[in-house]
Amino acid sequence: MGRMWLDSPVLWHSSRDRGEMNMALTPAQAALIQARWLNWYTADWDYGQTTLAFFCAAIGAAAVLNLASSWRARRSAKRPAGGAPQRAGVLARATAGFRFFTARQFRVRATGWYAPPLAAMLAVGAMAIVVLSLMLGPRPYYWASAAMGHSQPVATRSGWIALGIMPFMIAFATKVNFVTILTGTSHEKLQVFHRWSAVLMYITSLVHTFPFIVREIKMGTMNESWSTGTFYWTGVAALVPQTYLMALSWGIFRNPYYEIFKKLHFIAAGIFMAALFLHCDFTLTSWDYFFATAAIYASVWLARVLRTLYTTRLGLPATVTRAAPTLLRIRVPVPRAGGRLKWAPGQHVFVRVAGLGGAHALTSHPFTIASVRADAAAELVVREHRGLTGALARRVDKEGAGGEWTTRVVVDGPYGGVHIALQGYDRVLLLAGGSGATFTLPLLSDLAAHIKEGARCQHVEFVVAVRDTESYAWMADTVSAATALAPAHIATRVHVTGAPAKLGGGSGKGDDSTSESDAGSGHEAGRPDLAQLVHDAAHAGAARVAIIACGPDGFLYDVRNAVAGAQLEILDGFGPCEEVFLHTESYSW
Template sequence: MGLMWLRKPVLWHSSRVATFNFAGLTEPQKRILVARWHNWYTADWDYGQTTLAFFCAAILASAIVNLFARFRARATPVAGKTKGPGFLDKATAFFRYAGARQFHVRTTGWYAPPLAALIGVAGMYMFTMVLMLAARPFYWPNDRMGHSPPLGTRAGWISIAIMPFMIAFATKVNFVSVLTRTSHEKLQVFHRWSALLMYVTSLVHTFPFIINNVRLGLMEVSYNGSPWYWTGVAALTYLVALSWGVFRNPYYETFKKLHYVASGLFMAALFIHVNFRLTSWDYFWATAAIYAVAWLARVFRTLYTTGLGLPATVESVGPALIKITVAAPSRFKWAPGQHVFVRVLGLGVHALTSHPFTVSSLRGPDAQSVELVMRVRGGLTRALAGRAAGKAAWATRVVLDGPYGGLHVPLAKYERVFLLAGGTGATFTVPLFAALAAEIKAGGASCARVEFVVAVPDHDTYTWMESAVAAAAAQLPADAVGVRLHLTRTEDSKVDASDPAVGALHGRPVLSEIVREAHASAGKVAIVACGPDGFLYDVRNAVADAQLLIADGFGACTDLFLHTETYRWGSPP
């Protein structure tokens, strides 16, 4: 096939001066050739910039909705208010229903993203299909009109215009997160589906050229003599095919490394493929800028906050549970509920990987301890458990990248707060509980009662958080706090019965009943949940049902806020 080289001279943009040959064309064919949505020389404006405008408008709309939600959350509830939901409350509940509702395909075990995310993905798909397929014809009725079929041209520009957003959705630091206050892991669904959409438009771009060349008997010559017929799709096929969970999750670390390699090959191949046609390379500069800013921001922040490593200890804190305690400087700051990516040095091949864990401790004013509690599964956590086995603690050094995520609404502004945790999901809710209890004790908070509900297999699994939960509960009077401990696997009776703040129950919590209790408890209620997929599925759909009650005007609750955190968005470490 020969080597792939760019055409000479290499330019930033190719010429936009039209060189149409109208010989042998009818008048209607001449008019359509220069018309908007058909003119090859303005296709980048018509389709590429229109796609950019759509994604930018969608992100801006999400930012406005998020800004409204933040202002609403900060509003202080009116004491003694008994009036039911108003129009604004009902409208908000309707939109929140979409944010809470979730579907589960039992035959495959797949938990779908929330309905709001599915609607967003469907919106991307519908926009792309309409923009790509609305204009006719798909092929030129006369071969003299050009060698680029209209369908192939427009699909190519739509595909390349998706690329900067697809990369932005994937990076941990990105402008979408900044504008919408949405943590990076929640944007992964849009990264994956925009990549699939880019793949679909790439195929639609490719096949019309193949059909034309087969029809004209030029396919073999074009394939052998021009790299532009095959450089655009091969790497993207690999990226999309192996990114599905059935391939990704079992071998996540291998997948991640190969994904980076394949992404680099794809970008290089596509860069050659478009060959500075019109403004095609502008999209590469935008993509490179988005990725470079994200990478440099992470690198410089990590070097500033943790340098080349911080002293840490690893110890066992329960059945299949380990805790990393990092001595962090005061310049490393985080808020309750945020997570960090941890790279453990001195752990062999695992030092080359980093994994996300929620910080389960609160930040102090000076020198502080960053505590990370994790369940032992495979890979990194199994290696850490092996190093800590048989000893009080194993000393090492770690690098922390973060923090990321967390809540962006003040829980203290709600009359009732319910914190729900399944297993090690308590690493997210325990610091929120402690911080909220301290804020209520200090005065100035609207919150009148906090309910902390945690489900663990047995009391030994509860031990690591017991002192923190008890200390937080002790800051509040008995009528302002409730702790419910659900022991799901044993008839364990190790809980201190003298502590009235802790109610030990046996069996799994009925989450739908807890949500109904929350909905009936006050006018302004917040529910925060973290746990396995099934746990969050039950909470989400129970809250969705409650949102419909608010939208219908039933009950005294006018504002029911939900925030959920999942265990993982890739594969468990």
């Protein structure tokens, strides 16, 4: 007779009827197994729902903070422009204190590892404390007698905690999700919570597993249970892919082979979820967590598919050319009249290139839109690496020098961007490292247009660091056009990191004293002093300052910690300005 992978008849929930009490139990033992936090028949309520409540409360608190931040930004933007900054009030100092934690970052120099922002680390720490306390706080961990139950208390509760984490772990990983809608945090910044909630789910899964194995070995029934039942088979079938997912999701394995990692990650996740579904076998309300997870994932997947079909149908025509020796430009024409693909400056999209064929036609990759919405096309400027961009570069090179390759692309998005109106700030500092200019460049163009129309913002400084002048050439016309719209309010600086000496043109100080032909831009050799740029922007006499940065990890590390220092100055009540807003975008997630 074959194995019965699910109990029959299959139900939505299993019964909570304990039946007759084992006569071998003492009165004290009988009372203990029926006590709250130890009762197997209510463990899903005690631990699964408590875990759900914690995550919901944390997301709700983040949503309230997001609403408060948006309200304060709108309120501050209505104040008259100009004038010296006032001493920060209680609300401004409290905001600065909170933003210190969102800006401050640490790194390990020896390994080159950059930690998430301090606020994310504290949130992950709180998540770990609650989960581990819920799992290890109640006593006892094990029953004093075999008659008290087959499942040990620590194994029971750790299993339900793992199931309670599961829907949120999946939600944190999706591109369209309710967490982003409520908190205003873009999907790529939620990846840290996806990864660490997965770690906690794995830890609780191991704690759930080991007591059963130890008990069976001690009783000498392991071989029998393995041979005749499905409980251990399905448990191992779930734990093996879960271990794979955990082990190979660390950056040292994930980043060098991301395209292969992503495909195998989805396959392993599917096997894990299917095996775990069978393992739970509709015990109490265990399948409710799977149905909730499926509803979350299926709804966002369907939303993405329907939006993609609406905006790009089965693909839009696109041309791919060389923008620089190591840069590619993807141009996707979008008709102004009736165009369905719409975006805001700084947003990114996921692109699937159908013309490449093979595996590349089945994968999508994120690229920032380097053009503003007023343009007739979405332009994506990307740096050549391995994988998709390498394949694109080889295909373009076949067309010869200066040639272009025409293909069709499917565009999913847009996502991300800056959700606060930058034109409402008195001063804006845009910082870009290399191709990070694809994020800050459309923001510059958008700000220039708003300043020309009389926006509050009075000064914008655009600073970009590139390897050579050819890496700047693709953006030069856009920078010049933006500066020409408000030459008295916009200053630009270009740092050529591969240049041995200062290049001609401009004062290089970011002021407005450069000649008209230079359009307020200075070209300098070497890396920019990011900490000094942030310090100068905060001490320039503006009441509200916004700093936007996009670049490699080391670039953002310097910007973040410089902004964190400015927040502490505001927090002590004697800061140089009333508010410093920071938004960062990273090359990788």
